[in-house]
Amino acid sequence: MSQYIIKTGKDAMHLEEVKALLEQSYWANTRDIETIKKSIDYSLCYGAFLKETDKQIGFARVVTDYATLYYICDVIVDESYRGIGIGKALLDTIHSNKEVCSLKGILATNDAHELYRKYGFQEGGSIYMGKASK
Template identity: 35%
Template sequence: MADGDKTIEISMDRARLDLDYCYDFIAASYWSAGRTRGEFDRSVEMSFPVGAYCEGRQVGFARVVSDQIAIAYVADVFVDPDYRRMGIAAKMIDALHSHPELKRVKRWLLATADMQPLYRLHGYADLDDMMMMRLDEDARNRDPLR
């Protein structure tokens, strides 16, 4: 994706993540007050992360916590303020939805206080004022993981 001269790359490569950058952003967010760096590192280790990159630096992050079969929870989605309105969050969500190890997941959940319009475009419906869910009815028709 390009916006002017800015090419955005979406990658599931865990080794590329700039965890210092991600933690600094997430530690200042409304949804993770009090999360320690150790807790953040562990949360990334125990999930499926995705990063967005522009000109060699990370500009976005998201992750999914899942059992890989029944449920997936989208968490910690953010885009650097200087790179918003370029479709980066949408690209990261699409990458997570199409992750090969998550292809059999039927129920996708997330919580957001302010980004409901974005998630509605990706098939999520409101459960209440903060929680949203997406049902992937085709998940059961895909080849099993094992």
């Protein structure tokens, strides 16, 4: 039996634990708590939690218009729990969400390409552009 469960919805997320998870990332390690709260409020959120203690050990969110496009972002698993399928479980849950699974999906990553390929994502080549936040 698995030692963790996946929960969905912003109300299920533990804000301070999400902040601690994001501090382990290369993309959001300086994000302040107010920004994290706002991002959770306006996203579809997914969390991995230890069954025994309800400690949050993984997080992912999806930004979408529910009509044409969704963007997967902030996928993170606590360093102590990596390599046991938690990231895959988060993506399985996102991929099975009927609200977004038929839409075009995008994401940006410096790593985990093999994981995302399993869900149909491909490198975008030179068609994608980005603008950094201020």
